[in-house]
Amino acid sequence: xxxxxxxxxxxxxxxxxxxxxxxxxxxxxxxxxxxxxxxxxxxxxxxxxxxxxxxxxxxxxxxxxxxxxxxxxxxxxxxxxxxxxxxxxxxxxxxxxxxxxxxxxxxxxxxxxxxxxxxxxxxxxxxxxxxxxxxxxxxxxxxxxxxxxxxxxxxxxxxxxxxxxxxxxxxxxxxxxxxxxxxxxxxxxxxxxxxxxxxxxxxxxxxxxxxxxxxxxxxxxxxxxxxxxxxxxxxxxxxxxxxxxxxxxxxxxxxxxxxxxxxxxxxxxxxxxxxxxxxxxxxxxxxxxxxxxxxxxxxxxxxxxxxxxxxxxxxxxxxxxxxxxxxxxxxxxxxxxxxxxxxxxxxxxxxxxxxxxxxxxxxxxxxxxxxxxxxxxxxxxxxxxxxxxxxxxxxxxxxxxxxxxxxxxxxxxxxxxxxxxxxxxxxxxxxxxxxxxxxxxxxxxxxxxxxxxxxxxxxxxxxxxxxxxxxxxxxxxxxxxxxxxx
RNA sequence: GCUCCCAUCGUCUAGGGGUUAGGACACCACUCUUUCACAGUGAAAACACGAGUUCGAAUCUCGUUGGGAGCGCCA
Numbered sequence: 001x002x003x004x005x006x007x008x009x010x011x012x013x014x015x016x017x018x019x020x021x022x023x024x025x026x027x028x029x030x031x032x033x034x035x036x037x038x039x040x041x042x043x044x045x046x047x048x049x050x051x052x053x054x055x056x057x058x059x060x061x062x063x064x065x066x067x068x069x070x071x072x073x074x075x076x077x078x079x080x081x082x083x084x085x086x087x088x089x090x091x092x093x094x095x096x097x098x099x100x101x102x103x104x105x106x107x108x109x110x111x112x113x114x115x116x117x118x119x120x121x122x123x124x125x126x127x128x129x130x131x132x133x134x135x136x137x138x139x140x141x142x143x144x145x146x147x148x149x150x151x152x153x154x155x156x157x158x159x160x161x162x163x164x165x166x167x168x169x170x171x172x173x174x175x176x177x178x179x180x181x182x183x184x185x186x187x188x189x190x191x192x193x194x195x196x197x198x199x200x201x202x203x204x205x206x207x208x209x210x211x212x213x214x215x216x217x218x219x220x221x222x223x224x225x226x227x228x229x230x231x232x233x234x235x236x237x238x239x240x241x242x243x244x245x246x247x248x249x250x251x252x253x254x255x256x257x258x259x260x261x262x263x264x265x266x267x268x269x270x271x272x273x274x275x276x277x278x279x280x281x282x283x284x285x286x287x288x289x290x291x292x293x294x295x296x297x298x299x300x301x302x303x304x305x306x307x308x309x310x311x312x313x314x315x316x317x318x319x320x321x322x323x324x325x326x327x328x329x330x331x332x333x334x335x336x337x338x339x340x341x342x343x344x345x346x347x348x349x350x351x352x353x354x355x356x357x358x359x360x361x362x363x364x365x366x367x368x369x370x371x372x373x374x375x376x377x378x379x380x381x382x383x384x385x386x387x388x389x390x391x392x393x394x395x396x397x398x399x400x401x402x403x404x405x406x407x408x409x410x411x412x413x414x415x416x417x418x419x420x421x422x423x424x425x426x427x428x429x430x431x432x433x434x435x436x437x438x439x440x441x442x443x444x445x446x447x448x449x450x451x452x453x454x455x456x457x458x459x460x461x462x463x464x465x466x467x468x469x470x471x472x473x474x475x476x477x478x479x480x481x482x483x484x485x486x
Numbered sequence: 487g488c489u490c491c492c493a494u495c496g497u498c499u500a501g502g503g504g505u506u507a508g509g510a511c512a513c514c515a516c517u518c519u520u521u522c523a524c525a526g527u528g529a530a531a532a533c534a535c536g537a538g539u540u541c542g543a544a545u546c547u548c549g550u551u552g553g554g555a556g557c558g559c560c561a
Contacts, residue, residue, distance in 0.1 A: 014561045049560055114559070121558095130488045131557070157559055175491070184489055184557085192559040199561045223490055223556040246492080253553060281498095284510095288499055292509045311499090314554065318497050321511045331524090370524040381522095443520050450521065458522030 007039025008213050011072070012203070014046040015057035018264035019064045021317065022218065022248040022256050025282040029245060030216045031070045032283070032305035042210060043075030046203070047088045048196045058086075064265050068275050069298060074210075082210040087202050094197040097205050097235070098158050098190055106234035107190055109146050110138040111156045133186040134159065158191040160200075160230065168226040173214070173243035174310055180226040188227050200224065204231040207240055216243045216307070219314075220255070243307060246286045247314040256317055268322075272345075272374040277326035285315040295328055327373035338365050338375075345375045351386045363468045367460035382459070385468060388477060389455025392485070400447035400457075406482040408445055409452060411438060413475045424467040427474075431463075452481040 011027040013019065019027075034041040043065070045058055058076065065072070074080025084090055101107035112120075117134070124132040139161065141149075150156065166182035190201040197205075207215060222244045232239045250260040257263060262271075268278055280296050288311075289304045296304065333341070339361050346352065364385045368378050379386050415430035416422050422430065431449075435442045450462050453474055459465065466474050 012561090016561085046561060052560070110559095117559085125487085128487065132488095133557085155559090172491095178490070180490070186557080189559050194559075196559090198559070203561090218555095219491070220555055221561090226490095244491085247555070249554080251497090255555070284498065286498095290500070292500075294498090294510055313492060315499090316497060318511075321498065324511055368523095371522070441520085446520060456522085460522080461519085462521075 006211070006213065007034060007037045008042060008211050009034050009039060009216055010042040010044050010207070010210065010212050011070075012044040012046050012206075012217075013061060014049065014052070015054060015061055016052070017054045017057045017060060018266055019061055020256075020263050021265055021268070021282065022263070024068065024265050024278075025248055025285060026216065026218055026245055027065070027070055028068075028279060028283060029287070029305075029307070029310065032302055033214065033216060033307050034073075035302045036305050039213070040073045041070070042080070042082075042212070043072040043078075043085060044206060044210070045076055045086045045088075046199065047086060048199065048202055050194060050196060060266075064269075067269060068265065068279060087197070087206065090202070090206065091195065091197075093209070094191070094202055094205060095195075098197070098201065101160075101190070101234055102158065104234065105161065107158050107160055108139050109141065109150075109156045110134070110159045110187075110189075111141075111149050111154050112137055131184050131186075133184075136161075136187060139187075155193040157189045157193050159187040160190055160227065160234070162187050162227075162230060166230075168229050170225065170229055170239070170242060172222070172225075173241050173307060174246075175222075175244060175312060178222070178225075182226075185226055185230070190231075200227050200231065204228050204235075208232070208235070208237050212240050214241045214243060214307075216245065219244045219247050243310070245310065246312055248282075248285060249314045249316045251316055251318075253314070253316065261317075261319075272376050273322065273326050274329045276329040277322065280329065281322045281325050285317065286310055286313075295325070323373055330373065330375070331369060335362055335365055338369070338378075341375050342378050346379060346386075349376070349379055351379060354386065356386075360468075367464045367468060371460070384454040384456070384459075384465070388473075388480065389453070391455060392451055392481065393456045400451060401485060402444075405444070405448045406485075408434065408438060408440065409448060409478045409482065412445055412449065413478045416471055416474065419471065422467070422471050424463045427463045427466040448481075449478070453477045 009030040011023075011030050013023055013027075031041050033039070043062075045061075047053070047058070062076065072078065074082065075085045079085075098107060102109075112134075116137075120135060121132045138159075162182055162185045164183040164185075167179060168182060168185070169177060169179045172178050188200055189198050191197055206212075225242055225244070229239055248256040250256055252260070254260075262268060265278070269275070276297065279298065279301070283296065283301050283305070284294065287305065287309055289306075290309060293304075330338075339358055342361055342365065346354075346356070364378060364382060367385075368382045372378055372381060383389075412430060412434045415434055416427065419426050419430070431442065431445055434445055446462055447457070450457065450459070450465070453462075453465055453469060469477075
């Protein structure tokens with residue numbers, strides 16, 4: 001196997017407890033890129049911050065990822081040839097590699113206390129220096145001094161030794177050539193005093209060892225990419241292709257954040273968004289195939305996706321369009337699929353104690369499917385299919401309810417009593433006859449009748465509603481509204 | 487503040503030297519429907535600004551302005 005040319009990408013989240021919607025987009029683009037090109041998609045857990053350990057976060061992350069359908073080829077609980085896939089289990093590897101850097105003098109021990117560092121930063125800020133960065137205070141410690149301090153148990157970190165003279169240039173797949181001056185780059189901490197690597201070190205080592213060909217990540221990493229390049233160079237390794245994705249934005253164009261709405265994938269899941277809609281939507285936030293197609297299923301995305309057509313501008317996460325897409329995807333579902341989904345929703349609703357036949361739900365679905373964007377709307381907008389209306393929408397009452405309306409409705413109730421189990425057509429006949437015999441327009445019956453059976457003034461065709469709820473309930477509800485509006 | 491990135495309707499975007507600057511969401515109107523929705527039709531809505539290159543810039547170059555991100559023993 002000529003592994004070297006194989007496309008391998010990774011999604012490398014840190015286990016914060018949930019997946020940020022922006023991270024899902026990053027994961028999706030990695031996934032689509034891999035699948036489109038017959039490459040591999042790796043999941044790696046970046047859990048090197050012990051202070052942020054959250055119980056169950058990884059499981060939750062994987063569960064959410066599974067829900068979205070982004071299946072990975074290598075990763076936690078699945079394995080692969082380049083594991084382990086938890087960074088916390090790769091400490092030995094990082095140690096070996098930081099030793100190499102130390103030996104090559106590309107990195108050095110630093111014994112400065114956090115207090116000194118803080119004071120240094122403040123001093124530099126006060127002097128209005130362009131950049132606050134480490135002053136290489138510990139760079140020239142002799143081997144003896146270093147060993148002495150280590151044996152005394154003085155905590156230390158390992159820093160990258162950056163040559164300020166150097167210019168770092170690289171070619172970003174999405175942005176083209178980007179150049180940084182070495183004098184602005186800090187002597188980045190590579191290994192923390194607890195012995196754990198920082199993101200920068202671990203990320204570079206893992207991407208190299210895992211043979212990652214393309215690093216596709218958010219734009220927020222662009223400024224620290226030179227550090228990573230320097231690291232690849234220090235090890236004498238070639239660099240992967242970097243592709244920095246545009247950010248997902250709040251409505252005020254700042255980076256998408258909690259403060260301004262839901263950012264966790266599970267929030268959207270809990271709100272009843274379809275994974276198909278969410279995936280479709282975020283795929284289009286920063287990428288387009290170049291045509292007018294907007295509705296995609298998963299396979300269509302895989303075949304249409306190309307990194308070349310990812311653009312550079314951040315995109316606002318616009319709920320309106322997501323809602324529309326959700327409705328579109330929902331309407332594409334078969335009745336049987338919708339029955340299943342509706343049953344799940346019903347079980348979590350206030351109607352959980354009630355029993356409904358598939359046949360009943362099917363009729364409700366046909367009546368409502370053009371009117372809903374979410375599953376829950378079947379029983380929220382169409383509550384009158386599941387319970388008696390208790391209140392009556394006010395504009396409907398004021399506009400349609402006249403003094404003689406109760407008589408009209410009573411007449412209609414009489415008419416339908418004559419039928420055993422009236423069909424939609426028979427309900428219609430009953431209404432027609434009522435109108436003729438009382439010499440009134442149909443509207444005088446239709447609207448109050450709708451109000452009586454549903455409590456609201458909008459919804460499916462009146463005869464659809466009547467035939468779904470049936471004769472008994474219709475008559476009961478007519479009597480009830482007459483009583484209530486007396 | 488410094489570094490880097492970015493700039494087409496309100497939003498997502500197409501278009502990359504010659505276009506009536508196209509589509510979608512949202513909004514509005516009309517049609518259909520005695521309701522609501524769906525659908526259809528239509529309206530309104532954008533190349534941030536200034537120079538330069540060119541016969542000709544939304545498109546190429548530079549600058550300005552604006553926005554964003556990053557500057558941690560977080561990732």
